[in-house]
Amino acid sequence: MKAIAIDDEPIALDVVRALAAKVPFLELRACFTDAFQALEYLQREAVDVLFVDINMPDISGLEFVSSLAERPLIIFTTAYSEHAVTGFELDAVDYLLKPFSLARFLKACNKAQALLQLRAAPPAAPAPGYFFLKTGPEQVKVRFDEILYLEAAGNYVTFVLTGRRLLTRLTIQEALDLLPAERFTRVHRSFVVANDKVDKVERHQLGIGKVAVPVGASYQLLVQPRLLAPSPAAPLREEGQAPA
Numbered sequence: 001m002k003a004i005a006i007d008d009e010p011i012a013l014d015v016v017r018a019l020a021a022k023v024p025f026l027e028l029r030a031c032f033t034d035a036f037q038a039l040e041y042l043q044r045e046a047v048d049v050l051f052v053d054i055n056m057p058d059i060s061g062l063e064f065v066s067s068l069a070e071r072p073l074i075i076f077t078t079a080y081s082e083h084a085v086t087g088f089e090l091d092a093v094d095y096l097l098k099p100f101s102l103a104r105f106l107k108a109c110n111k112a113q114a115l116l117q118l119r120a121a122p123p124a125a126p127a128p129g130y131f132f133l134k135t136g137p138e139q140v141k142v143r144f145d146e147i148l149y150l151e152a153a154g155n156y157v158t159f160v161l162t163g164r165r166l167l168t169r170l171t172i173q174e175a176l177d178l179l180p181a182e183r184f185t186r187v188h189r190s191f192v193v194a195n196d197k198v199d200k201v202e203r204h205q206l207g208i209g210k211v212a213v214p215v216g217a218s219y220q221l222l223v224q225p226r227l228l229a230p231s232p233a234a235p236l237r238e239e240g241q242a243p244a
Helices: 010-020 035-044 061-067 081-089 102-120 172-176 217-228
Strands: 002-006 027-032 049-053 073-078 094-097 130-135 138-143 147-153 156-161 164-168 184-188 191-194 205-208 211-214
Touching (some): 002 010, 002 035, 010 027, 010 102, 035 061, 094 102, 130 164, 156 172, 172 184, 172 191, 184 211, 184 217, 191 205, 191 211
Parallel strands (some): 002 027, 002 049, 073 094
Antiparallel strands (some): 130 138, 156 164, 205 211
């Protein structure tokens, strides 16, 4: 992690140098007592992290950071705590109040490294629209959008799909854990429905095509709001469990 430091006090820069030398993943490339010399350096060299004092002559650290078109990660160093809010409004990674210890300096460096790693990480791939379900000796591909509902009997669950039924050895909760929570709702001890496949909502049952799916007594208060206005919701309780 490449860094530079700016502070009008040479002794303060010596402290940053000494602490930076003890952080194995931090390379302090240069130190400046003149902010404008630091600006020239930044125009030539790529830097990951900038340690900058706030109270400096000619231009403050806050003004300096605000002037940068492309900012590295910013860690402010200052003896005055009243600037902290403004510092964080500039999206600073951290705000080190002088005199700071090695532990506090290391914490700021760790935060900066974590942010750099997050920025460098490739975007997450979209979740697949399917999963493989073990039924007998086979693993069968099941698309989420073909599931109508699930019906449990003991330690077995039947996945009722468009045009077929698949029996698997799972509990109802284990089966529910395979499904995206925002698309499926448990409505009974033994039934889970696909939200977008429900054609009719009544107090004690739901209609999916020509099938009537029962709604358990302890699920009724949560089922209708979730299905009539689908949105992420808290997990449904086991039937008979009292609300918190």
